[in-house]
Amino acid sequence: MSWIEQLVQTYNENEQFAGSVGLDGMKALLPPVGHIVQNALIEMTLSGDGRLIHAEVVSDKGVQPTLIPCTPDSASRTSSPSPHPLHDNLSYIARDYHAFVPAKKKDQKSAYEQYKELLGAWAQSEDADPKVCAVYRYITEHDAIHDLIAKKVLYCNDKGEILQKWTDKEHEKPPIFKAAAGDVLKSMVRFRVELDGDDCPELWRDTDLQKKYRQFFAHHFSDMEQKLCYATGKMLPVTDKHGKGIRFAGDGAKIISSNDSQGFTFRGRFADADECISIGYETSQKAMNALMWLIRNQGYIVDGRVFLAWGRHAQEIPSAFDDTARMTRRRRAADAAPSMPVTMEDWAASMKRTLDGYRAEFKRTEKSRVNVMILDAATPGRLSICYYDEMAGEDFIERIGKWHGCGCWRQHRYDEKKKAYSDAFYFGVPTPKRLVEACHGENIGDNQLKMELERIFYAIVQGRALPLDMAKMVLSRTVKRAAVEKYDDWRGGLLEPACSIICNRLNHIKEEYTVALDEEKKDRSYLFGRLLSIADQMERATFSLEERASRTTNAMRYMEIFSVRPASTWMTLRTKLLPYQQKRERYGGKERKLIDKICWLFDDQDFSSDVPLDVKFLLGFSCQNYAMELERQENRQKAEEKREENV
Numbered sequence: 254m255s256w257i258e259q260l261v262q263t264y265n266e267n268e269q270f271a272g273s274v275g276l277d278g279m280k281a282l283l284p285p286v287g288h289i290v291q292n293a294l295i296e297m298t299l300s301g302d303g304r305l306i307h308a309e310v311v312s313d314k315g316v317q318p319t320l321i322p323c324t325p326d327s328a329s330r331t332s333s334p335s336p337h338p339l340h341d342n343l344s345y346i347a348r349d350y351h352a353f354v355p356a357k358k359k360d361q362k363s364a365y366e367q368y369k370e371l372l373g374a375w376a377q378s379e380d381a382d383p384k385v386c387a388v389y390r391y392i393t394e395h396d397a398i399h400d401l402i403a404k405k406v407l408y409c410n411d412k413g414e415i416l417q418k419w420t421d422k423e424h425e426k427p428p429i430f431k432a433a434a435g436d437v438l439k440s441m442v443r444f445r446v447e448l449d450g451d452d453c454p455e456l457w458r459d460t461d462l463q464k465k466y467r468q469f470f471a472h473h474f475s476d477m478e479q480k481l482c483y484a485t486g487k488m489l490p491v492t493d494k495h496g497k498g499i500r501f502a503g504d505g506a507k508i509i510s511s512n513d514s515q516g517f518t519f520r521g522r523f524a525d526a527d528e529c530i531s532i533g534y535e536t537s538q539k540a541m542n543a544l545m546w547l548i549r550n551q552g553y554i555v556d557g558r559v560f561l562a563w564g565r566h567a568q569e570i571p572s573a574f575d576d577t578a579r580m581t582r583r584r585r586a587a588d589a590a591p592s593m594p595v596t597m598e599d600w601a602a603s604m605k606r607t608l609d610g611y612r613a614e615f616k617r618t619e620k621s622r623v624n625v626m627i628l629d630a631a632t633p634g635r636l637s638i639c640y641y642d643e644m645a646g647e648d649f650i651e652r653i654g655k656w657h658g659c660g661c662w663r664q665h666r667y668d669e670k671k672k673a674y675s676d677a678f679y680f681g682v683p684t685p686k687r688l689v690e691a692c693h694g695e696n697i698g699d700n701q702l703k704m705e706l707e708r709i710f711y712a713i714v715q716g717r718a719l720p721l722d723m724a725k726m727v728l729s730r731t732v733k734r735a736a737v738e739k740y741d742d743w744r745g746g747l748l749e750p751a752c753s754i755i756c757n758r759l760n761h762i763k764e765e766y767t768v769a770l771d772e773e774k775k776d777r778s779y780l781f782g783r784l785l786s787i788a789d790q791m792e793r794a795t796f797s798l799e800e801r802a803s804r805t806t807n808a809m810r811y812m813e814i815f816s817v818r819p820a821s822t823w824m825t826l827r828t829k830l831l832p833y834q835q836k837r838e839r840y841g842g843k844e845r846k847l848i849d850k851i852c853w854l855f856d857d858q859d860f861s862s863d864v865p866l867d868v869k870f871l872l873g874f875s876c877q878n879y880a881m882e883l884e885r886q887e888n889r890q891k892a893e894e895k896r897e898e899n900v
Contacts, residue, residue, distance in 0.1 A: 256641050257484040257532075257540045259624050263565050264543035271542075272320060272463045281549035284320055284542040285463050286535055287470050289328050292317040292502045293340065293443035293457075294432045295406060297397075301383060301448045303390030308404040310428035311443075317432075318502065319443045320457045322466040324371070324474070325534060329494040329507065336368035338375055338466065339388065339456065340443045347438075349396035353415050354438060369393060380469035382462055384446040398438070407437060482533035484540070489533030496541035499636060500548055500559055500628065506636035508544075508628075509537070548628075556699035558639075559628040560710050564615070564646055570623060571611060571650070573713045574706075576664070577657050577681020581607045597663075597768065600680035608654045612647055621646030625714045627707060639707075642714065652716040657682050659718075660757035663768045663879060665745040674745035680768065682753050685709040688719075691750035692726045718761035719754055727751040728868050732816045734809040739802075752875050755868040766872055770880035774873075777859040778866040781819045782873025783851050785812065788826055790881055791844040792833045816870055818863040 264283070270276060271285040284290055294317065298307040311317050319340060326335040336345050344350050345368040356363060362370075369392060375381060376389040391397075398415070401407040406429055408416045415438055419430040433440050445454045453459045477490035495509040509532065553560040553574045564570045571580050581594075581603045594600045615621040627640040660682040668675045689697060689705040697705075712719050731751045737743035756766050774780075789808035796804055807829045808815075815822040837844055852860065 255643065256624070256626065256638065257536065259565065259622070259643065260540040260543045261484065261536055263547070263563065263624075264539040266565060267543075272460050274320075274458050279550055281318065281546055282320060283546040285467065286538040286542070287322060287324075287467050288320050288463065288542075289323045289496065289498060290318050290320055290502065290545070291340075291441055291498065293319040294429070294440040295343070295401065295442045296445065297391075297401075297442055298445040298447060298454070299387050299391050301387050301446065303387045303394060305391065305395060305400050305404075306447065308401055308406050310406055310432050312428045312432055319441070320463075321443070322463075322470075324470075325477075325492045325494045328496050331505070334362075334364040334367055336364060336371050338371050338469075339385065340441065341368055342441055343398060343401075343438050346392050346442055347397035348392065349398050350438065352396075353398060353413075365392075374473060375466070375469050378469050378472065380465045380472065382465050383448060384444075384451075384456055384459070384462065385465075387446045387448075388444050388456075397442070477534060480531045482536050483531050484536045485533060487533065489535060491531050492534040492537055495532070495537045496545070499541060499545050500552075500554060500557065500630075504630075504636075505633055506630040507634065508541070508636045508638065510635065555703040555706055557630055558703040558707070559626075560706065561626045561628070562623060562649070562714065564621065564623045564649075569611075569614070570646075571607075571653050573653065573656075573710060574685055576679075576684045576687070577604065577661070578664075578666070578679040579684075580653075580657070581681075594679075597680045601661075604654070604657060604681070608650055611650045611653075615646030615650065623649035625649075627710065629703075640711070644714075649714070652714060655716055656713045656757075659760040660753040661767065662749055662752040662756055662875070664749050664753070665741070667745065673739075674741045682757075683750050685713075687746075688723075688727075688750050688754060691747050691754070692723050692730065694730075695746075712757075718758045721758070724755050724758050724868050727754050728816070728871060731871055732813045734812045735805065740805075740809075748871065748875060751871050755872060759869070759872075766869075768876060768879055770876040775854050775856070776869050776873075777855070777862075778869040779873035779876075780851055780854055780859075781815070781823070781866055782870040782875075783877040784823065784848060785815055785826075785870075786874045786877035786881070787844050787848055787851070788830055790878070791830060791837055794844075795833050795836050816866045819866055820861050820863045 264271075267283060270279070271283045272288070274282050276282075282290070292314075293311055296309055296311050297305060300306055321340040322338045324335070324338065327337045334345075344354070345364045348365050348369075350365055351363065369389075372385070372389050372392065376386045398407060402409055405427070408419075408427060408429075410416055416430075417437060419426045429437055429440070444456050446456060447454045456462055474490075477492070479488050480491045481487075482489045482491060495507055497507045498504050499506065499508065509530070547563045548554070548559055548561055551561070551563060551570075551572065553572070560574065562570060562573060571583075575583070577600070581600075594603045623644055623646050625640070625642045625644070626638060628636055629639050630636045661680055662682075663678050663680055664683050665674045665676070665678045667673075685706055686702070688709060689702055693701065693705065708720055708723075711717070727747070728751065731743075731747045734743055737747065752768070759766050770783075771779075785808050789806045792806040792808065793801060807826060811822055811826055815826070834842070834845055
């Protein structure tokens with residue numbers, strides 16, 4: 254039960270934000286107790302005396318989420334009619350609904366009658382509000398569907414039937430058919446009430462109205478049975494109906510459910526659900542609303558699987574799914590720190606400042622905790638907790654720092670507008686999704702993607718190395734250079750993420766590998782990687798600018814076979830390099846001299862052996878590439894300085 258306890262405490266510590274819309278840094282609002290968030294598709298504006306002034310479709314998905322009061326039954330309703338007390342679907346608020354849709358059962362109260370009864374109880378109670386009374390007067394005196402047809406929000410055909418699809422291709426599709434995915438008569442309606450002197454006509458934003466509903470709820474549902482709440486250990490009014498819509502609006506999956514009285518749930522164990530678990534209504538509301546709020550603000554969702562980490566006391570924690578550049582950029586924006594780092598040393602200092610900033614937030618409280626959770630739904634109605642852990646805040650920051658430190662490598666940025674990798678780069682770890690795509694390709698299915706992300710998530714939050722099979726898989730894909738047409742796509746999409754994965758594993762076993770070239774390292778695979786890099790650069794240096802964008806060098810064409818049989822393939826490459834080596838001799842033959850220098854570092858047996866290379870091969874290749882790039886930049890800078898001196 255600790256996860257419920259942690260969510261309730263998280264809610265209590267942030268309760269001052271409950272019901273407030275548009276707070277800085279929050280993507281979603283925290284619902285107060287007795288409220289849920291649903292997407293409204295129709296907005297109706299009423300006068301104080303209950304007349305319809307205006308009606309429109311809420312087309313912008315960003316403003317559709319609406320805070321609505323609810324009851325224990327309505328918050329978890331499925332097929333049985335159970336009205337919300339204020340905002341609700343057209344099937345509840347429209348007294349003329351059955352003029353368009355025949356009633357299924359005539360011997361029971363309709364959804365509208367139940368809604369009118371509940372709203373009327375609130376409007377006639379001591380906790381009533383003029384706005385609530387205006388809504389009650391409208392729904393009892395007017396026909397909502399006919400009004401919406403008159404306002405051209407809904408449309409009907411010649412037979413008087415409500416149109417569910419727009420088939421007229423000569424005219425633009427009306428907004429309701431763009432917004433509603435299903436039955437338009439099931440669209441959620443929210444109300445505005447314009448009163449003189451009132452500065453908040455939007456009922457879903459009115460915090461005073463939220464308080465009045467909670468008072469009405471306490472009086473109207475005062476007969477709720479009190480029992481022991483297993484989560485808090487207190488005697489509270491309990492409920493066996495728990496919230497849904499946790500992962501996203503319209504999500505029907507619940508974490509706690511006990512409606513399977515005919516199946517195997519209680520057979521041979523309990524007589525009824527209360528013997529298994531008993532949760533207070535307020536406890537359930539706080540826990541589910543807090544979880545919903547956290548997921549919308551900082552959760553990461555892939556194909557319905559939710560990855561979530563939150564700190565109870567710290568207002569902000571680093572995301573495990575950010576790359577290094579995004580994580581440090583977020584912190585710089587918050588702290589107004591120096592501009593974007595340039596060198597590897599600058600990035601290391603920036604990372605240290607970022608982590609120190611997060612640590613400082615956790616040190617302000619004596620017991621700072623971070624909770625980590627993975628959620629997924631096995632069926633549309635059942636949401637399970639696949640993983641849950643609690644740790645000290647500083648331990649979490651330490652593991653995030655270890656993740657970005659152990660896998661630190663140079664990463665070129667992907668330009669979403671140009672759909673290509675740019676010249677801009679950073680030093681660190683790419684996003685976990687990019688690592689998965691490097692291992693399995695960009696066309697990986699959602700199901701496999703979420704499974705692979707879960708493995709990476711475990712490695713991050715538990716401070717462990719990435720799985721060995723990921724390093725082997727990414728090596729086998731990266732050496733197939735001929736499979737990727739553009740060099741930049743291969744470098745940014747395969748080589749650099751591969752080096753991060755390999756570096757992560759090696760640095761977890763106390764070996765120190767960085768993107769800076771180690772000229773003293775005598776590892777066989779590392780040295781062969783350096784040789785292949787030099788062979789590639791020697792040939793590439795003779796290309797024209799047009800050829801560099803499309804032509805592949807011999808070294809890259811032979812890369813896969815070179816990784817399997819390095820010694821014999823190297824002899825073949827040396828023969829093919831002779832024409833390019835002769836061209837480069839006029840510039841001093843620096844590549845030839847560097848090849849000779851590396852060959853002297855080999856043991857004789859290692860150099861002549863055709864044993865396949867291990868993952869360090871890619872590190873040596875990448876490090877040598879980076880070292881030669883730095884040398885070229887330095888030479889260009891010296892040439893530029895010399896020209897300026899001569900001017």
